[in-house]
Amino acid sequence: MWRRVVDLFTSLKLTIICLAAAMVLIFAGTLAQVHLGIHEAQQRYFQSLFVWWPPESRGFKIPVFPGGHLIGAVLLVNLIAAHLKRFRLAWRKLGIHLTHAGLIIMLAGGLFTDLFAVESHMQLASGETKNYSENARGMELAVIDVTDSDLDQVTAIPDTVLRHDRAIDHWSLPFRIVVRNFYQNSRLKMLSEAGNGARPIANQGPGAMIAVQPAPRATGVNERDVTSAAIEILPKDGGSLGTWLVSDALGARQTFSYGGRTWMIALRPARYYKPYSVTLQKFTHERYAGTDIPKDFSSRVTLIDPERSVNRDVLIYMNHPLRYRGETFYQAGFQKDDSATILQVVHNPSFIAPYVACVIVAAGLLVQFGYHLVGFSRKRKAALA
Amino acid sequence: MRLIGLEGKIDIFLPRFIFRLLCLAAIAIFASACDRSDQEIKVYRISKAPLEESAPAQQNAMPTNAASPAGRAGVARAGSTIVSTPPNWEPQPLSQMRQGSFLVRGENGAVADISLVRLGAAAGNVLDNANRWLEQLGQPPITAEELAEITQRLTTPIGEVTIVDLVGLPKDADPAKDGRIVAAIAPGSTSTLFFKMRGNADLAEAQKPDFIKWVAAVCTAQAENKSRSTAAMPVAPQDSSAPEIKWKTPEGWTEVPPSSMRYASFTVSGRDDEKIDISIVTFPGEGGSNADNVNRWRQQIGLAPLDDKEIMSMIVPMNARSTSFSTVDMAGGDSRVMAAWTRRTGRSWFFKMRGPGPLIEREKPKFFDFLRSIQFNS
Numbered sequence: 006m007w008r009r010v011v012d013l014f015t016s017l018k019l020t021i022i023c024l025a026a027a028m029v030l031i032f033a034g035t036l037a038q039v040h041l042g043i044h045e046a047q048q049r050y051f052q053s054l055f056v057w058w059p060p061e062s063r064g065f066k067i068p069v070f071p072g073g074h075l076i077g078a079v080l081l082v083n084l085i086a087a088h089l090k091r092f093r094l095a096w097r098k099l100g101i102h103l104t105h106a107g108l109i110i111m112l113a114g115g116l117f118t119d120l121f122a123v124e125s126h127m128q129l130a131s132g133e134t135k136n137y138s139e140n141a142r143g144m145e146l147a148v149i150d151v152t153d154s155d156l157d158q159v160t161a162i163p164d165t166v167l168r169h170d171r172a173i174d175h176w177s178l179p180f181r182i183v184v185r186n187f188y189q190n191s192r193l194k195m196l197s198e199a200g201n202g203a204r205p206i207a208n209q210g211p212g213a214m215i216a217v218q219p220a221p222r223a224t225g226v227n228e229r230d231v232t233s234a235a236i237e238i239l240p241k242d243g244g245s246l247g248t249w250l251v252s253d254a255l256g257a258r259q260t261f262s263y264g265g266r267t268w269m270i271a272l273r274p275a276r277y278y279k280p281y282s283v284t285l286q287k288f289t290h291e292r293y294a295g296t297d298i299p300k301d302f303s304s305r306v307t308l309i310d311p312e313r314s315v316n317r318d319v320l321i322y323m324n325h326p327l328r329y330r331g332e333t334f335y336q337a338g339f340q341k342d343d344s345a346t347i348l349q350v351v352h353n354p355s356f357i358a359p360y361v362a363c364v365i366v367a368a369g370l371l372v373q374f375g376y377h378l379v380g381f382s383r384k385r386k387a388a389l390a
Numbered sequence: 391m392r393l394i395g396l397e398g399k400i401d402i403f404l405p406r407f408i409f410r411l412l413c414l415a416a417i418a419i420f421a422s423a424c425d426r427s428d429q430e431i432k433v434y435r436i437s438k439a440p441l442e443e444s445a446p447a448q449q450n451a452m453p454t455n456a457a458s459p460a461g462r463a464g465v466a467r468a469g470s471t472i473v474s475t476p477p478n479w480e481p482q483p484l485s486q487m488r489q490g491s492f493l494v495r496g497e498n499g500a501v502a503d504i505s506l507v508r509l510g511a512a513a514g515n516v517l518d519n520a521n522r523w524l525e526q527l528g529q530p531p532i533t534a535e536e537l538a539e540i541t542q543r544l545t546t547p548i549g550e551v552t553i554v555d556l557v558g559l560p561k562d563a564d565p566a567k568d569g570r571i572v573a574a575i576a577p578g579s580t581s582t583l584f585f586k587m588r589g590n591a592d593l594a595e596a597q598k599p600d601f602i603k604w605v606a607a608v609c610t611a612q613a614e615n616k617s618r619s620t621a622a623m624p625v626a627p628q629d630s631s632a633p634e635i636k637w638k639t640p641e642g643w644t645e646v647p648p649s650s651m652r653y654a655s656f657t658v659s660g661r662d663d664e665k666i667d668i669s670i671v672t673f674p675g676e677g678g679s680n681a682d683n684v685n686r687w688r689q690q691i692g693l694a695p696l697d698d699k700e701i702m703s704m705i706v707p708m709n710a711r712s713t714s715f716s717t718v719d720m721a722g723g724d725s726r727v728m729a730a731w732t733r734r735t736g737r738s739w740f741f742k743m744r745g746p747g748p749l750i751e752r753e754k755p756k757f758f759d760f761l762r763s764i765q766f767n768s
Contacts, residue, residue, distance in 0.1 A: 342549040
């Protein structure tokens with residue numbers, strides 16, 4: 006039994022199967038991007054244990070192929086196991102050991118990046134200051150107690166919860182939130198323009214005058230879903246305060262009162278607040294003469310961190326990101342009219358893993374080939390002598 | 391202990407090896423399967439953010455003798471902006487959706503409805519909106535290429551505004567009240583403004599120049615509101631227990647609303663739109679080393695950094711009423727920076743004047759008078 010387990014995990018066949026499965030998965034995932042978009046395809050094919058069918062929630066789903074996480078995890082275990090089984094403490098094996106160690110670090114780093122890295126964006130107009138970045142894809146329902154004059158208490162409910170849990174009962178809220186409708190992508194129309202059959206999905210706020218129509222998911226790289234939902238507020242002691250429409254496309258501020266406090270609700274890109282702020286001093290966008298082709302674009306920002314008494318100007322441009330408090334700010338883009346810069350903010354605890362892995366693999370290969378080269382030249386010398 | 395007949399040196403470690411292997415696999419699979427942290431409901435407290443809250447900005451981040459905070463009570467609604475409109479535009483009651491609403495009457499009962507609506511940034515797709523309006527006029531949708539041929543661009547302080555002019559009469563519609571839509575879309579980083587005029591085709595044509603002027607005026611007013619609200623944004627608030635300081639503002643200096651990082655700001659104008667920017671900034675603690683700060687200021691005016699010794703030789707002490715300051719005076723190209731700083735009771739204060747060299751030279755005596763006038767309450 007033990008032997009079978011060991012044989013299975015140390016088998017080269019398993020490596021080949023994993024690599025073949027990875028190739029099939031990459032091929033299928035790449036094709037799926039046409040219909041799903043890059044983000045959704047990544048999640049369904051690569052950031053999952055299994056690829057499921059049917060993809061939409063229809064009450065059941067069947068795993069049809071191993072997902073990226075499963076293939077990566079098995080490959081990692083296989084690599085470690087095979088390496089340990091065949092381990093020999095000898096100088097002539099040093100190159101092999103180093104190469105394998107580098108590959109293990111690279112695979113583990115990839116897995117940890119997938120699991121723990123957070124990518125977000127910070128869009129800043131000239132002179133604007135922000136102390137938060139926003140998720141480019143994920144939304145959140147922010148339920149904010151705005152009663153106090155100096156502080157807001159925010160309960161941020163991610164859109165994944167809105168989809169999966171139709172009723173939300175949280176300790177920070179004196180009421181329950183029931184999601185009556187949820188549209189990952191939608192179009193909003195004024196009722197007067199939506200035709201006779203159109204009905205609002207909300208009865209409070211501006212949503213009572215708006216019809217919401219579902220729309221297919223945005224698949225383009227630069228497209229975004231317009232997420233909308235109808236949420237009903239139910240006090241815990243019974244009754245209903247009404248149903249509100251919350252949407253990414255709805256700019257109107259929506260508030261209601263309950264329990265002697267004022268609450269604001271908004272569906273917005275998920276926010277990541279920081280203990281420091283970034284102010285855009287100047288955005289520079291140079292083009293090649295006579296064309297609209299970008300030559301160079303950079304953002305001069307001021308970083309202010311009261312906790313650490315930091316107040317410094319930083320120039321962020323291509324391949325020169327700002328690294329601060331475990332986050333990296335890359336120059337990612339800009340508004341069409343250069344009115345704002347877009348910085349990509351990446352928090353990746355294992356960002357160093359690929360660099361370390363590459364150095365170790367390179368060193369391993371160098372040692373391995375060097376060892377053989379020396380051996381070969383010695384043999385040749387001996388033969389000539 | 392030899393459980394199986396494997397050759398090699400790891401035989402006696404085999405049970406432990408397999409146990410570790412299985413643990414590793416279990417951890418990897420468990421880590422993959424478990425929910426990510428971004429799927430959890432988070433609860434946190436933040437200081438008032440203008441994007442969410444139009445309550446007054448943090449007063450404790452302002453000096454007591456700061457300029458009158460006109461217009462800093464939050465982001466003004468687009469419709470509340472004072473923008474003049476043609477006399478024949480009759481104001482209509484505003485709704486929760488409409489931030490501006492007017493009715494224009496023409497001859498023979500012709501009318502046109504004009505509105506201003508603010509929606510989220512994601513609502514600003516021009517093609518989708520143009521096709522939605524065409525549908526309202528009973529017309530078939532158009533492609534992006536066709537749209538490009540019929541759009542006009544209007545450059546405003548908040549960015550480029552796209553204007554579309556669409557003609558069509560829906561079935562059974564009254565031609566006195568419908569037949570044309572002239573609309574403008576002004577996308578922004580946080581919201582999109584929709585200007586729309588819909589009504590009788592001839593009347594809409596006649597009102598189009600006034601409509602475009604109105605769009606431009608509202609966008610200009612928006613930019614002014616934005617700059618005021620941005621300046622008032624209380625991000626990274628300074629310590630609420632920060633001591634207050636008082637000063638005497640020199641003649642000719644205009645106090646302007648401070649930004650979130652500044653305790654106070656002043657400006658001085660010279661000839662040919664030349665301006666000097668004067669700032670007061672405070673931080674708890676040291677606020678960085680002298681060399682770091684001086685080199686940062688040098689970088690701002692295009693000078694190369696210096697080492698600690700060279701910087702120490704540049705610093706000139708200056709005694710004032712309640713404290714002593716360290717000062718530097720640096721010129722690079724056309725720009726010049728004069729800065730003074732002091733550290734007292736666990737807090738550092740920076741006073742900086744930056745602008746064209748000749749103008750700085752003119753204001754230098756006033757800057758020193760200003761430093762001498764500063765009184766610390768603690």
